[in-house]
Amino acid sequence: MLFENIKENFPILEQKINGKNLVYLDSAATTQKPNEVIDSLNNYYKNNNSNIHRGIHTLSQRATEDYENTREIIANFIGATSSKEIIFVRGATEAINLIANSYVKPLLNENDEIIISQMEHHANIVPWQMVCEEKKAKLKIIPIDNNGELILKEFNNKINERTKFISINHVSNSLGTINPIKEIIQIAHQNNIKIMIDGAQAIQHLEIDMKEINADFYCFSGHKMYAPTGIGVLYGKMDLLELMPPYQGGGDMIKSVTFEKTIYNDIPNKFEAGTPNISGAIALGKAIEYISQIGINNINKHETDLLNYATSKLKQIDKVRIIGEAKKKAAVISFIIEGIHPHDIGTIMDSYGIAIRAGHHCTQPVMDFYDIPATARASFAIYNTKKDVDELIKAIEKCIEVFA
Amino acid sequence: MNDWNELYLEVILDHNKNPRNNHELENHTHHADGHNPLCGDRVSINIIMDNEIIKEVSFTGSGCAISTASASILTETIKNKKRSEVEKIFKDFHNLVTNKQEIKTKLGKLAIFEGVKKYPARVKCATLSWHALMAALENKKEIITE
Numbered sequence: 256m257l258f259e260n261i262k263e264n265f266p267i268l269e270q271k272i273n274g275k276n277l278v279y280l281d282s283a284a285t286t287q288k289p290n291e292v293i294d295s296l297n298n299y300y301k302n303n304n305s306n307i308h309r310g311i312h313t314l315s316q317r318a319t320e321d322y323e324n325t326r327e328i329i330a331n332f333i334g335a336t337s338s339k340e341i342i343f344v345r346g347a348t349e350a351i352n353l354i355a356n357s358y359v360k361p362l363l364n365e366n367d368e369i370i371i372s373q374m375e376h377h378a379n380i381v382p383w384q385m386v387c388e389e390k391k392a393k394l395k396i397i398p399i400d401n402n403g404e405l406i407l408k409e410f411n412n413k414i415n416e417r418t419k420f421i422s423i424n425h426v427s428n429s430l431g432t433i434n435p436i437k438e439i440i441q442i443a444h445q446n447n448i449k450i451m452i453d454g455a456q457a458i459q460h461l462e463i464d465m466k467e468i469n470a471d472f473y474c475f476s477g478h479k480m481y482a483p484t485g486i487g488v489l490y491g492k493m494d495l496l497e498l499m500p501p502y503q504g505g506g507d508m509i510k511s512v513t514f515e516k517t518i519y520n521d522i523p524n525k526f527e528a529g530t531p532n533i534s535g536a537i538a539l540g541k542a543i544e545y546i547s548q549i550g551i552n553n554i555n556k557h558e559t560d561l562l563n564y565a566t567s568k569l570k571q572i573d574k575v576r577i578i579g580e581a582k583k584k585a586a587v588i589s590f591i592i593e594g595i596h597p598h599d600i601g602t603i604m605d606s607y608g609i610a611i612r613a614g615h616h617c618t619q620p621v622m623d624f625y626d627i628p629a630t631a632r633a634s635f636a637i638y639n640t641k642k643d644v645d646e647l648i649k650a651i652e653k654c655i656e657v658f659a
Numbered sequence: 660m661n662d663w664n665e666l667y668l669e670v671i672l673d674h675n676k677n678p679r680n681n682h683e684l685e686n687h688t689h690h691a692d693g694h695n696p697l698c699g700d701r702v703s704i705n706i707i708m709d710n711e712i713i714k715e716v717s718f719t720g721s722g723c724a725i726s727t728a729s730a731s732i733l734t735e736t737i738k739n740k741k742r743s744e745v746e747k748i749f750k751d752f753h754n755l756v757t758n759k760q761e762i763k764t765k766l767g768k769l770a771i772f773e774g775v776k777k778y779p780a781r782v783k784c785a786t787l788s789w790h791a792l793m794a795a796l797e798n799k800k801e802i803i804t805e
Contacts, residue, residue, distance in 0.1 A: 273662075595724075596722065596723035596724060597723075598698055598723040598725075598781070598784065599667075599723050599724045599725070602663060602666065602778060602780075602781060603663050603667075606662060606663040614697070614698060614699075615699060622699070628698070628699030628700070628721065628722075629698060629699050657663070657667055657672070658672065658675070658676075658724070
């Protein structure tokens with residue numbers, strides 16, 4: 256079986272926590288890194304480190320080549336038309352802030368509206384609140400139902416002639432819901448509205464093709480897809496990116512500078528001011544190669560098996576309630592246990608070497624909707640096994656015993 | 660090795676399940692809300708103070724086992740004590756759970772929270788009600804801890 260030995264590729268998973276084998280179930284927060292990615296960082300700093308785009312010397316040429324080659328790898332992976340549509344950013348958060356400031360803000364007038372949803376991560380709420388406040392525009396919210404699915408017909412109720420932009424997540428980080436983004440993008444385009452998809456929780460689980468879904472903008476973070484922190488991707492359609500003003504000014508994003516007039520560089524460099532995270536970008540390329548080698552559809556099948564297994568096991572425990580029961584879910588399960596606060600669950604789990612997340616997961620509006628302060632969340636990745644799920648279930652039973 | 664047995668002692672589990680003085684307090688002279696936005700815990704402390712002595716004390720709110728038990732035991736501990744005494748106990752309790760220095764007074768039942776010092780992420784759970792108490796004594800309405 257393909258997935259049986261994958262743990263061996265992830266050296267961090269070999270350790271013991273509190274005397275127990277580490278069971279890492281917090282991949283929706285950040286995934287662990289395979290040797291290929293760690294070696295790539297090591298190799299870059301040992302052999303190739305130098306600045307890109309301007310050096311005549313060999314090291315700079317190597318670094319530039321690897322950095323730009325990664326853009327190609329990413330473009331191929333997500334089905335972009337050109338590598339010029341791939342902008343390196345720090346992560347999904349920076350990508351959303353970039354679009355909010357460089358694309359949406361110039362479009363906004365007083366009383367214009369932006370649509371997001373009730374299940375967004377704070378990163379896809381706060382940047383929009385900030386531009387709305389500045390331009391006296393309004394934020395409209397697509398509600399969710401009890402299963403944690405978007406109420407799609409609300410798009411037609413909320414969209415009007417003042418709607419200037421829509422930003423929706425592909426997969427919810429706290430509920431696991433996979434949103435029907437192709438349909439949502441179609442709704443946006445039928446109304447001549449541009450749309451951004453926050454793919455931070457989707458890219459590591461689902462096959463995604465920009466040409467097929469036809470998103471105007473899409474973003475994701477490297478560290479949730481087996482790459483280092485501090486590197487992420489903003490995809491944008493070329494014609495839109497070309498019309499946008501830069502997000503930040505500095506070196507690399509210019510063609511020429513005089514005190515009278517500065518000419519900005521072409522895309523993608525126009526949006527990459529300053530020395531970027533070169534080692535991180537190259538390692539992201541390695542992470543994508545690693546994913547591609549295993550096959551994103553194989554990964555999806557493996558994780559869906561784990562999700563279904565965990566869901567059926569959790570449902571057998573009376574005191575457990577799963578939060579988020581959408582028909583289509585990624586490998587994320589939020590749950591609460593009657594009478595036990597999620598933080599106490601987290602602490603008991605940790606004493607058994609099990610890493611889960613406990614809290615509001617940066618989605619306070621979701622917690623308010625379900626009228627709960629927090630949830631416990633287990634999330635799965637390629638290195639997890641059914642044995643990990645069994646350990647989780649055992650620890651949940653222990654929690655119930657302790658707090659009975 | 661962190662064993663949850665050292666943290667979730669029987670007494671703490673009991674106070675979590677059956678919190679003492681867990682109700683509103685009419686005619687209170689001092690009151691403050693404690694809130695930890697990071698974990699969502701909320702504890703409000705109500706006091707009737709007479710001549711610098713805490714005559715009555717109660718708490719309301721919701722939180723994890725550590726914060727609930729801590730608030731419950733707080734109310735038992737400070738009743739009929741002088742304000743100055745309570746302030747000393749708070750300092751010692753804080754030192755106990757953060758493992759900062761030797762504690763000077765006998766903490767009695769509060770000593771059961773010593774296990775918290777091995778769980779830095781949970782210190783704020785144990786101290787939320789105490790911060791709310793101090794805010795109440797200083798006539799502040801709300802305290803936010805993180």
